[in-house]
Amino acid sequence: MKITPEQRIELHGFNNLTKSLSFNMYDICYTKTKEEREAYLEYIDEQYSAERLSSILKNVSDLIGAHVLNIAKQDYIPQGASVTMLISEGPVVEVPTDTYKETPGPLPNNVVMQLDKSHITVHTYPEFHPNEGISTFRADIDVSTCGEISPLKALNYLIHSFDTDIITMDYRVRGFTRDRNGRKLFIDHDINSIQNYIPDEIKGLYDMIDVNVYQENIFHTKCKLKRFNINNYLFGYTEDKLKPTERDEIIERLQTxxxxxxxxANVPVLKKDKNQG
Structure with a gap:
């Protein structure tokens, strides 16, 4: 069933479809010494503390029209944080005309829809390579909603909330609901790609790969930053402090x-497969 932007499906009861978005971001940094690594981890813990992550998730709940029932948050030792937010049906406002359009969602300035029996979670994972001088920070955010609007409408805001080198996104619609005649509906909106929910100016910054299983309502998109500026990956100093050979080695490690x-996959495995092919 194709849904036009002006249409709304008349349902038998409540919309029982569960729409889940998993948003994973990676920030990469070169930390040559133990002191640099510790300073980077301290910066990450401060930048993405449980308190700030809670603020981000509250804005996400506003964007999808949710009422926050409960927040559990924790900063971990030595590093990392987690936030879990239970949300329920929020204020009912006028249904937006672009409910079924594959367009980027707004930034957090208005409530647009309602949902029920839902949750939002975030977990962070700072880590470092034992020998190569690479530190990596990962944040996993899961938004699961019931109701008419897709959590993909929060994607634009999430991308703007993190300074990220790589993004992995998964979207899936589970379960079924029924129309007024009792016919099962396994999805209530048309979707071609997660990319259609990302603004053009953001898509222009990344190389992207899609892997979609349309018959299962599973959609997957990966993004990698196109342009490489080594100064964005050095912690506490700039490129002019490096010797040319050291600069080239750091760039190779970061790009790997x-x-x-x-x-x-590990790069040596990819190279081996390429040679064999």
């Missing part, structure tokens, strides 16, 4: 780290 995360 990004490629491995993006393709989900």
């Amino acid at each position: 780290e990004m490629d491995e995360i993006f393709y989900g």
Whole structure:
């Protein structure tokens, strides 16, 4: 069933479809010494503390029209944080005309819809390579909603909330609801790609790969930053402090780290497969 932007499906009862968005971001940094690594982890813990993450999730709940029932948050030792937010149906406002359009969602300035029996979670994972001088920070955010609007409408805001080198996004619609005649509906909106929910100016910054299983209502998109400026990956100093050979070595290590995360495989394995092919 194709849904036009002006249409709304008349349901038998409440919309029982569960729409889940998993948003994973990676920030990569070169930390040459133990002191640099500790300073980077301290910066990450401060920048993405449980308190700030709670603020981000509250804005997400506003964007999808949720009422926050409960927040559990924790900063971990030595590093990392988690926030879990239970949300329920929020204030009912006028249904937006772009409910079914594959367009980027707004930034947090208005409530647009309602949902029920839902949750939002975030977990952070700072880590470092034991020998290569690479530190990596990962944040996993899961938004699960019931109701008419997709959590993809919060994607634009989430991308703006994190300074990220690599993004992995998964969207899935589970369960079924019924129309007024009792016919099962396994999805209530048309979707071609997660990319259609990302603004063009953001898409222009990244290389992107889609893997979609349309018959199962599963959508997957990976993004890797296109342009590489080494100064964005040095912690506490700039490129002019490096010797040319050291600069080239650092760039190679950083780009290898990004490629491995993006393709989900160690670079030596990829090179071997390429030679064999």
